[in-house]
Amino acid sequence: MELALSPDQKLFRTSARGLLEEEHSLDRVREMKDGEPRWSRDWWRRGAELGWAAALVPEELGGGSVSGEGVRDLALLAEELGADVAPGPLLPVNVVLAGLVEAHGQGPDHTAEIEALAAGESIATWAVYGPGREWSPSEPDVTATPVDGGFVLDGAKDRVQDADQADLLLITAATPDGVAQFLIPAETDGVSIAPQWTVDLSRSFSEVRFDGVRVGAGTLVGEPGTEPGAGRVIERQLQIAAVIQCAEVTAVLDRAFGMTLQWTFDRHSFGRPLASYQALKHRLADMRTSLEACHATTQAAAAAVQADGPDAARSVSVAKSFVGQRSLPMLQECVQLHGGLGVTWEHDLHLFLRRAVLDRAVYGTPRDHRLRLADLASL
Amino acid sequence: MTIESIESFRGRARTWLAGNMPRTAGQGPAPIVEDDSHEWQWARELQKKLYAGGFAGICFPKEYGGLGLTPAHQQAFNEESEGYEMPLLLNSPTFSICAPTLLDMGTEEQKRERIGAAIRGEEIMCQFLSEPGGGSDLAGVRTRADRDGDHFVLSGAKIWSTSAYAADWGLCLARTDWDVPKHHGLTMFLVSTRAPGVTINRIRMVNGNREFCEEFFDDVRLPASAVVGEVGDGWRVASQQLYHERSAMGGGSPYTSGRGQPAIMPGATPVEVAAALGRTDDPRVRELLGEYLALNEVAEQTSARVTRAIEAGVLPPTAASMLRLLTAEASHLRHDLAVEIAGANVATGVGNDEGIQGRAAIGFLMRQAASLGGGSDEMSRNVVGERVLGMPREHAPDRGVPFKQVRNGR
Numbered sequence: 001m002e003l004a005l006s007p008d009q010k011l012f013r014t015s016a017r018g019l020l021e022e023e024h025s026l027d028r029v030r031e032m033k034d035g036e037p038r039w040s041r042d043w044w045r046r047g048a049e050l051g052w053a054a055a056l057v058p059e060e061l062g063g064g065s066v067s068g069e070g071v072r073d074l075a076l077l078a079e080e081l082g083a084d085v086a087p088g089p090l091l092p093v094n095v096v097l098a099g100l101v102e103a104h105g106q107g108p109d110h111t112a113e114i115e116a117l118a119a120g121e122s123i124a125t126w127a128v129y130g131p132g133r134e135w136s137p138s139e140p141d142v143t144a145t146p147v148d149g150g151f152v153l154d155g156a157k158d159r160v161q162d163a164d165q166a167d168l169l170l171i172t173a174a175t176p177d178g179v180a181q182f183l184i185p186a187e188t189d190g191v192s193i194a195p196q197w198t199v200d201l202s203r204s205f206s207e208v209r210f211d212g213v214r215v216g217a218g219t220l221v222g223e224p225g226t227e228p229g230a231g232r233v234i235e236r237q238l239q240i241a242a243v244i245q246c247a248e249v250t251a252v253l254d255r256a257f258g259m260t261l262q263w264t265f266d267r268h269s270f271g272r273p274l275a276s277y278q279a280l281k282h283r284l285a286d287m288r289t290s291l292e293a294c295h296a297t298t299q300a301a302a303a304a305v306q307a308d309g310p311d312a313a314r315s316v317s318v319a320k321s322f323v324g325q326r327s328l329p330m331l332q333e334c335v336q337l338h339g340g341l342g343v344t345w346e347h348d349l350h351l352f353l354r355r356a357v358l359d360r361a362v363y364g365t366p367r368d369h370r371l372r373l374a375d376l377a378s379l
Numbered sequence: 380m381t382i383e384s385i386e387s388f389r390g391r392a393r394t395w396l397a398g399n400m401p402r403t404a405g406q407g408p409a410p411i412v413e414d415d416s417h418e419w420q421w422a423r424e425l426q427k428k429l430y431a432g433g434f435a436g437i438c439f440p441k442e443y444g445g446l447g448l449t450p451a452h453q454q455a456f457n458e459e460s461e462g463y464e465m466p467l468l469l470n471s472p473t474f475s476i477c478a479p480t481l482l483d484m485g486t487e488e489q490k491r492e493r494i495g496a497a498i499r500g501e502e503i504m505c506q507f508l509s510e511p512g513g514g515s516d517l518a519g520v521r522t523r524a525d526r527d528g529d530h531f532v533l534s535g536a537k538i539w540s541t542s543a544y545a546a547d548w549g550l551c552l553a554r555t556d557w558d559v560p561k562h563h564g565l566t567m568f569l570v571s572t573r574a575p576g577v578t579i580n581r582i583r584m585v586n587g588n589r590e591f592c593e594e595f596f597d598d599v600r601l602p603a604s605a606v607v608g609e610v611g612d613g614w615r616v617a618s619q620q621l622y623h624e625r626s627a628m629g630g631g632s633p634y635t636s637g638r639g640q641p642a643i644m645p646g647a648t649p650v651e652v653a654a655a656l657g658r659t660d661d662p663r664v665r666e667l668l669g670e671y672l673a674l675n676e677v678a679e680q681t682s683a684r685v686t687r688a689i690e691a692g693v694l695p696p697t698a699a700s701m702l703r704l705l706t707a708e709a710s711h712l713r714h715d716l717a718v719e720i721a722g723a724n725v726a727t728g729v730g731n732d733e734g735i736q737g738r739a740a741i742g743f744l745m746r747q748a749a750s751l752g753g754g755s756d757e758m759s760r761n762v763v764g765e766r767v768l769g770m771p772r773e774h775a776p777d778r779g780v781p782f783k784q785v786r787n788g789r
Contacts, residue, residue, distance in 0.1 A: 003684070003693050
């Protein structure tokens with residue numbers, strides 16, 4: 001978390017917490033049934049009224065951020081929602097908005113879609129992963145073939161978050177001119193969406209197929225090609241996704257650590273609190289150090305993406321690889337210190353662990369981001 | 380009184396540096412030599428140049444020979460000094476630890492004479508804190524200073540004093556009262572390294588480094604004016620030294636002049652090893668390099684964050700121990716990955732030369748130094764657990780007990 005918040009940022013956070021508590025609790029997440037919608041559109045629209053989809057959007061396109069630094073506000077919000085492993089399309093909607101805003105002014109105009117998304121009236125998500133593939137956005141296997149004034153999309157994507165509730169799909173596809181992105185209605189003929197199992201109880205993912213889907217040239221986002229075209233836009237989308245993930249996982253770690261520390265004070269064995277055992281104190285000290293480091297690197301990544309300078313890509317990969325690597329061992333350590341309770345359905349720790357497993361895996365594993373760091377350092 | 384603007388100071392510094400200070404040679408690692416006295420002599424000469432040019436002791440008060448300027452002036456000077464030879468050897472402990480402690484707690488005479496002489500490049504200082512029997516228990520000092528009329532008589536042994544062999548004066552923590560609990564009976568003394576009865580030996584480390592020393596004090600007579608602070612208040616002075624030491628190690632000391640560390644430790648980074656052995660195209664190696672780069676950067680980011688948090692009062696000063704742990708971890712990873720990437724070549728050199736891979740191996744032999752120097756990892760974990768997280772203190776049989784009753788060895 002940021003060390004100091006402005007009054008506006010505090011209000012932004014408090015209002016988010018209020019709406020979250022109204023609708024969602026960890027117990028509700030625990031009881032979610034397969035196939036049940038994870039969140040309601042009405043709830044998301046009310047979140048949008050509080051600014052949940054506006055932070056990355058300039059005021060002239062219907063957005064605005066409380067501090068004037070939208071990426072940092074978004075990270076703050078992701079922490080607040082992440083601490084409760086909240087459902088909702090915070091990540092997909094903001095990632096798509098990041099892409100649309102980045103591409104604004106190049107290629108077809110998407111002002112209307114940006115405004116509807118920022119207002120919470122519309123939901124969008126990013127279809128980027130080829131089925132079963134590792135992170136490789138620059139080599140999409142969905143093809144977009146040019147035909148008289150438009151394109152035909154063929155292929156499939158998976159791990160598409162909230163596609164079952166989305167109005168719009170942002171599809172990363174291969175054209176003869178290089179990688180391109182298309183923003184199309186989810187209901188377009190030839191698009192089929194099927195649910196996909198996920199470990200995270202409060203998220204929903206889908207597989208999406210494109211069978212000869214005809215789209216107009218106006219669905220293009222920005223221009224095809226890696227540099228500066230779609231490649232730059234995709235990089236921005238990745239950066240926003242990673243900042244949101246790091247912020248929510250760090251919040252999860254913060255909460256799990258707090259629970260575990262308290263537990264070591266409350267739980268007595270052999271007539272003394274667990275907290276009095278030096279072997280355990282040392283483990284808690286290491287966890288506390290890792291936690292501080294997760295906060296530091298997440299905050300640095302948010303600041304670098306906000307500034308949008310040449311070091312943003314590196315900062316994001318530093319944070320995503322580090323938080324991804326640390327989160328799982330730290331949470332398992334929390335489980336260990338809780339004893340058998342820690343692996344029961346009734347305990348909250350597995351809800352945190354599920355989110356951390358998911359966020360470590362998608363938008364680049366630690367390995368992917370380490371390789372990117374080596375590339376970025378021109379080694 | 381108005382002080383010179385930072386930009387004006389920076390401009391003067393730039394001009395003066397260009398006209399007076401030698402440019403640094405290439406960035407090759409310095410070989411370890413048995414006799415490095417010429418390096419210390421050179422550092423003194425560089426410091427004399429700074430003093431003659433009016434750029435020495437930037438943040439020290441004018442009455443003690445400094446310029447009385449702000450950390451921002453020092454920062455501007457440090458930036459301008461990049462690319463020039465600077466007396467980096469004098470930064471720690473002389474300027475960043477000993478002189479600030481004297482400034483905080485020394486007598487008027489000590490401040491005027493010792494700080495002034497250091498700024499003029501005439502004297503170097505060191506710390507006599509740790510003891511052979513002490514280890515992590517720094518306050519368990521057994522070096523004694525007994526009153527004899529208006530003098531004290533110092534006897535005992537110290538160890539792990541950095542560059543004491545090159546120093547003129549040392550801050551020595553000694554026990555003056557054995558009838559009170561251990562933190563209460565201590566007094567800090569300013570001791571001349573050339574006083575009769577002082578013996579200093581250099582210690583050879585596994586990497587060949589001979590920066591650390593051990594000292595023996597055989598009935599060294601000290602005048603009452605050698606006391607720093609009050610008699611019996613030595614722990615407070617030592618705590619102030621430790622505070623300045625942590626600031627200096629965290630890169631936050633305003634008394635450090637110039638950038639970087641004196642090149643005294645051999646070693647090789649994973650990146651250097653991969654480049655030297657032509658392994659940068661191997662994806663497995665690239666992944667390790669990414670891991671190394673990431674943890675390095677995270678350690679820096681965390682250092683910046685925790686330093687700010689301590690300044691803002693969001694975290695207690697003891698939270699700096701987390702940085703100590705993270706820095707050690709980053710150092711371990713650097714050595715481990717250098718060895719890993721060097722692969723089958725790590726144990727042998729290039730002909731008679733150790734080569735980059737050999738430097739990796741030598742660096743690895745000293746791997747644990749990062750977890751030992753400035754307090755062990757175990758002590759840092761206790762501090763984080765007890766002082767940051769508020770977990771119960773370890774049982775200590777020496778707490779609240781007259782020190783003469785505390786058990787020592789078996």
